[in-house]
Amino acid sequence: MIARPRRGPISRTGSFSKLGARGMSLSLHSRQVETRGPLLLVHGGAWDIPDAALESHREGLQSVLEAGTAAVQEEAEALAGVTTATRALEAHGAFNAGYGAMLNQDGAAELDAGVMTGATLDYGAVMAAQRLEHPVGVARRLLETGEGRVRMLVGEGAERFADATGTELVPNETLVHPRERRRHERIRAQAEANHPSRSFRPGGADPQGRDTVGAVMRDATGTLAAATSTGGTPFKPPGRVGDSPLPGAGFYADAHVAVSTTGWGEAIAAVGLARSVRERVRAGDSAEAAARASLSRMHEQVRAPDGGGATGGCIVVTPEEAAVAFTTPRMARAWTDGTDARQRL
Numbered sequence: 001m002i003a004r005p006r007r008g009p010i011s012r013t014g015s016f017s018k019l020g021a022r023g024m025s026l027s028l029h030s031r032q033v034e035t036r037g038p039l040l041l042v043h044g045g046a047w048d049i050p051d052a053a054l055e056s057h058r059e060g061l062q063s064v065l066e067a068g069t070a071a072v073q074e075e076a077e078a079l080a081g082v083t084t085a086t087r088a089l090e091a092h093g094a095f096n097a098g099y100g101a102m103l104n105q106d107g108a109a110e111l112d113a114g115v116m117t118g119a120t121l122d123y124g125a126v127m128a129a130q131r132l133e134h135p136v137g138v139a140r141r142l143l144e145t146g147e148g149r150v151r152m153l154v155g156e157g158a159e160r161f162a163d164a165t166g167t168e169l170v171p172n173e174t175l176v177h178p179r180e181r182r183r184h185e186r187i188r189a190q191a192e193a194n195h196p197s198r199s200f201r202p203g204g205a206d207p208q209g210r211d212t213v214g215a216v217m218r219d220a221t222g223t224l225a226a227a228t229s230t231g232g233t234p235f236k237p238p239g240r241v242g243d244s245p246l247p248g249a250g251f252y253a254d255a256h257v258a259v260s261t262t263g264w265g266e267a268i269a270a271v272g273l274a275r276s277v278r279e280r281v282r283a284g285d286s287a288e289a290a291a292r293a294s295l296s297r298m299h300e301q302v303r304a305p306d307g308g309g310a311t312g313g314c315i316v317v318t319p320e321e322a323a324v325a326f327t328t329p330r331m332a333r334a335w336t337d338g339t340d341a342r343q344r345l
């Protein structure tokens with residue numbers, strides 16, 4: 001039976017502003033929706049998504065909205081909903097997660113993912129895994145079976161855990177999209193100019209690009225959950241881990257807030273972006289105000305070698321609100337409450 005979600009009053013605010021920070025201008029985009037009842041929000045990365053990539057991103061968001069809407073209608077628990085949505089994004093190929101992930105310096109896909117439930121604060125994360133088709137699924141298995149003894153596993157350890165708990169390991173080649181093989185060749189030719197902060201700013205799109213994915217959900221019981229999955233930064237050294245699989249940085253969920261972030265991972269980890277949003281919400285900020293303030297502060301505090309402030313984006317859900325905010329030129333995002341499903345780029 002299809003349950004109709006309860007709908008509460010919805011009000012929307014959209015805003016855009018340029019903030020001065022140490023002489024640098026920052027474009028900050030955000031939107032908030034006040035909602036009650038089940039809601040799933042996803043993102044497919046914040047960066048200067050080029051026009052040529054918009055169509056594949058739309059298709060990718062559409063495929064996750066179909067899976068996500070079904071999950072919401074079936075009254076999936078928040079943890080199951082964010083896992084389902086993130087798996088759909090990992091499978092699509094348009095994004096920097098699962099199949100289609102960006103390649104490391106060796107030309108291999110090397111994946112990170114983390115997932116957390118606000119019901120118990122249990123989380124699981126895998127990092128630098130090269131043979132997992134769905135790293136978020138393995139992270140969830142770790143969440144469910146680790147019993148607090150182990151929460152994060154790296155590389156071969158993550159793969160051994162996956163194998164031992166019934167996940168088939170795949171050859172790395174099956175995760176490599178031809179588009180990423182070509183990108184790898186282009187970046188290799190100009191590796192010296194490559195800095196991970198660059199592609200989150202205007203004009204940094206090619207040959208770089210980012211499309212980390214994530215999801216946050218509030219289910220019918222009001223429980224919150226968050227998940228994030230990525231191939232990391234383009235041409236990263238083997239073994240590099242960013243923010244995405246780190247609780248409090250790339251994802252976070254408790255009884256009050258669920259957050260998934262994207263952007264320059266070294267900066268996001270430095271400021272604990274997801275946890276920063278959470279603390280501001282607990283201090284009384286709306287979800288949107290908390291996201292805006294946290295992103296602005298990261299931009300002020302963390303600088304790339306060329307002086308540019310750190311940029312990124314996040315999606316947030318609380319018991320009564322949902323918000324998106326980003327300081328990059330574009331951010332792919334979508335949401336569904338089971339009856340109304342939308343996407344934006």
Ligand code: ASP
Nearest residue numbers: 210212232242262263265
């Ligand atoms: N935050 C990710 C990382 O640094 C990249 C991204 O969000 O696109 O690994």
